[in-house]
Amino acid sequence: MRRIPISYDQIPPDFINALLAAEDDNFLNHRGVDPMGLLRAVVELVQTGQIQTGGSTITMQVAKNYFLSSERVFSRKFNEILLALQIERSLDKREIFELYVNKIYLGNRAYGIEAAAQIYFGKSIDQLDLADLAMIASLPKAPSRYNPVSNPERTLIRRNWILGRMLSLGNIDQQTYEDAVAKPIKATKYEAKAELEAPYVAEMARLEMVERFGDDAYTSGYHVYTTVDSSLQTLANRSLREGLMEYDRRHGYKGPEASNPEATPDQWETLLRPYREMGGLLPAVVTAVSADKALIQMRGGALGEIPWEGMRWARKHINTNSLGPNPRSPSDVLDVGDIIRVMHEEDVRYRLAQIPKAQGALVVLSPDDGSIQALVGGFSFEQSKYNRVTQAKRQPGSSFKPFLYSAALDHGYTPASLVNDAPLVVDDGHMEEAWRPRNSGGDFLGPIRLREALYRSRNLVSIRLLQDIGVDRALTYIERFGFSRRELPRNLSAALGTPELTPLQIAQGYTTIANGGYAVKPYLIERIQDHQSGVIDFARPAVTPKVIEAHQLRVEQYRAISTVPDLEIPSAERVIDPRTTYQLTSMLKDVITRGTAARARALQRPDLAGKTGTTNEQKDAWFSGYNGDLVATVYVGFDQPATLGRREYGGTAALPVWMTFMAEALEDRPESTQPMPDGLVNARIDPDTGRTARPGSDNALFEVFKEEDAPPSFSELDAGGYSSEGAVTPLELF
Numbered sequence: 001m002r003r004i005p006i007s008y009d010q011i012p013p014d015f016i017n018a019l020l021a022a023e024d025d026n027f028l029n030h031r032g033v034d035p036m037g038l039l040r041a042v043v044e045l046v047q048t049g050q051i052q053t054g055g056s057t058i059t060m061q062v063a064k065n066y067f068l069s070s071e072r073v074f075s076r077k078f079n080e081i082l083l084a085l086q087i088e089r090s091l092d093k094r095e096i097f098e099l100y101v102n103k104i105y106l107g108n109r110a111y112g113i114e115a116a117a118q119i120y121f122g123k124s125i126d127q128l129d130l131a132d133l134a135m136i137a138s139l140p141k142a143p144s145r146y147n148p149v150s151n152p153e154r155t156l157i158r159r160n161w162i163l164g165r166m167l168s169l170g171n172i173d174q175q176t177y178e179d180a181v182a183k184p185i186k187a188t189k190y191e192a193k194a195e196l197e198a199p200y201v202a203e204m205a206r207l208e209m210v211e212r213f214g215d216d217a218y219t220s221g222y223h224v225y226t227t228v229d230s231s232l233q234t235l236a237n238r239s240l241r242e243g244l245m246e247y248d249r250r251h252g253y254k255g256p257e258a259s260n261p262e263a264t265p266d267q268w269e270t271l272l273r274p275y276r277e278m279g280g281l282l283p284a285v286v287t288a289v290s291a292d293k294a295l296i297q298m299r300g301g302a303l304g305e306i307p308w309e310g311m312r313w314a315r316k317h318i319n320t321n322s323l324g325p326n327p328r329s330p331s332d333v334l335d336v337g338d339i340i341r342v343m344h345e346e347d348v349r350y351r352l353a354q355i356p357k358a359q360g361a362l363v364v365l366s367p368d369d370g371s372i373q374a375l376v377g378g379f380s381f382e383q384s385k386y387n388r389v390t391q392a393k394r395q396p397g398s399s400f401k402p403f404l405y406s407a408a409l410d411h412g413y414t415p416a417s418l419v420n421d422a423p424l425v426v427d428d429g430h431m432e433e434a435w436r437p438r439n440s441g442g443d444f445l446g447p448i449r450l451r452e453a454l455y456r457s458r459n460l461v462s463i464r465l466l467q468d469i470g471v472d473r474a475l476t477y478i479e480r481f482g483f484s485r486r487e488l489p490r491n492l493s494a495a496l497g498t499p500e501l502t503p504l505q506i507a508q509g510y511t512t513i514a515n516g517g518y519a520v521k522p523y524l525i526e527r528i529q530d531h532q533s534g535v536i537d538f539a540r541p542a543v544t545p546k547v548i549e550a551h552q553l554r555v556e557q558y559r560a561i562s563t564v565p566d567l568e569i570p571s572a573e574r575v576i577d578p579r580t581t582y583q584l585t586s587m588l589k590d591v592i593t594r595g596t597a598a599r600a601r602a603l604q605r606p607d608l609a610g611k612t613g614t615t616n617e618q619k620d621a622w623f624s625g626y627n628g629d630l631v632a633t634v635y636v637g638f639d640q641p642a643t644l645g646r647r648e649y650g651g652t653a654a655l656p657v658w659m660t661f662m663a664e665a666l667e668d669r670p671e672s673t674q675p676m677p678d679g680l681v682n683a684r685i686d687p688d689t690g691r692t693a694r695p696g697s698d699n700a701l702f703e704v705f706k707e708e709d710a711p712p713s714f715s716e717l718d719a720g721g722y723s724s725e726g727a728v729t730p731l732e733l734f
Helices: 013-023 035-048 058-067 074-090 093-103 113-121 130-137 152-168 174-181 199-213 230-250 265-272 397-409 450-455 459-469 471-481 492-496 503-514 548-559 578-594 598-603 650-665
Strands: 223-226 282-289 293-298 303-307 317-319 338-346 349-353 359-365 372-376 418-421 446-449 525-530 534-538 609-614 620-626 631-637 680-685 701-706
Touching (some): 013 058, 013 130, 013 152, 058 074, 093 113, 113 130, 130 152, 152 174, 199 223, 199 372, 199 525, 230 359, 230 372, 265 293, 359 503, 359 650, 397 450, 397 459, 397 471, 397 492, 397 503, 397 578, 397 609, 397 620, 397 650, 418 450, 418 459, 450 578, 459 492, 471 492, 471 503, 503 620, 503 631, 578 598, 578 680, 578 701, 598 650, 609 650, 631 650
Parallel strands (some): 303 349
Antiparallel strands (some): 223 525, 282 293, 282 338, 293 303, 338 349, 359 372, 359 631, 418 446, 525 534, 609 620, 620 631, 680 701
8 A cells, every 4th residue: 555644734725625526515514414415416316327426425435434344235324424423523624634535545556645646646745736636636436447547538527527616616717727627637657666676685675574564564555764775785786797697608608598590580579578688688689690790689679789709708618617619700609590698788789698507695784783785695586586695505615714713712822823734534433434624725734823724724724723622612602603503513514614504694793703793683674664653663783882873863863753662772792802803804804915815905905804715516605705894795606506617716706796896885985994902912923933033033924912822022932942931822733
């Protein structure tokens, strides 16, 4: 239902006169029932076979609309009269008229005159002229019969009759009447048009509204406002689509969607009819192929061309890891009658494309309150309604490691702690054969600092950390990032990211690192409004101290137009030591500056940190990264798990999507990162040992330590290494 209630004072006098002339011209004088009106209706029926003015008063119609059914029986009419008499004793005429004009059905799901004005004219009722007001006044009698969109001729007759009644009643003069009846019916159906392409967001909002309000969500005219940033959403749509299409092009052209070599030109439009646009890719039929281009026809008959440069990429796809030879001419790629996909370039020029088989997801959160800033659940909602952000539970691979490293930093390790990157055999007696985990490259680096192990994503180091901390102890700690314990496997494989989690869950975990250790939860609906009560509900998320004042101000603004009782914005619980998140962020920045995400250095943003993730056989590719303002997680993989290809990793399949998004999303934003908290110190260390560097050492570098975990100064060292009295040393795990 589209309903926008208004008060009596907001109703134009011309409309009041028009409606009374059409429905009940004696409304201001009768006591709820008008005997003369009933008699007039009988006379009209006898003389013309139709009732123009109707026998029921406005008060009787209020009684029927609010309390009775539309059943045409004498008992209902009798009850209608009794209720009308009671209503007249309880309310004044203004109140009765206001109830009537806000309740009546006026076609196209419009309930009430303000909704009708918006739907038929795209304006408020007080912006309409006399002719348009009289047209709306013509609708209560029979909204479908006098619908101005589907039956403007009949509506014109009814409208002009009402204008004639207004003239005879003295509401308007002759000239005003003549000007109004001379105006044609120009009503159209004004529907809300999508300002933003965000179908996965819209579906999430719909599901949440139905869960909260049941079927009333569809009929009560609620306005739902989400947390999504329009510019970020548009950028997210483009970034994911471009990334998936780029991946798809690397793996060759899979051929046309259909081929009709015997089709004649007059059949081309019919051939295209079943194909819809998907993800910006347009269906087209190849009409001719020459030495340097192909000619195409689009749905609707528009013509275009694909130059050779727009299809040169299309090596034949053999399998995920194999391609055919480079094509030498358009005829090696296309044939007349092929149904293909194209992307518009300029004028009539297009580029050959294809709908990617691999899918993906991109979700962007604010680390300070968990609000969803942008969300794309797949290449195209028309192609698949499956929302991979919230529904695809896949292994995150190494993008899960930061949560384990956080546990290590809070259990005695430092970024300089040495852990042995060496072969490991696990045999707990419950497996059929011993587990021999490997690094992705198959090599081993020996003793390595924790910082370097993270940015190089060394699997054996992660397993040794989990083994040393203890599986139960580590998983209990990792729950602080918002994960459910039942989703975390109780074995050493968890160190390699084997929990099955959604991109939204991973992004939530990274918000805790990005915001300095606070637990925030993702949310989408910012507020819900209706036109009677104002704001009927709004989000009150737990937020970090950085934004609590801004959220509290928002609450104060809503209270003036809200039925929600006064409520304070809760403060998010700090679940991780801010010194730990600072150290971890410092280490994750190295992933970008010198590690598996080094190509992101091109963004030239020193405030960026993140982690790649790739699962066994390259079935899933991830990248999660952040600065102080935004957390973004990208996932790429097939819906039915299969390898993405030998050279497809988080850094090649997912990272480019994240980079495209972040480059523009942060373009005009200043650098933002967690400030260094108290209780940390910088110390010069020997990168080979993780210990305090000798004075004058050439290869020394600075590392950040918690005060209680900092290595002793060089003066405290003796010839045998660390002194035995009181000095705290980094752990060394071999």
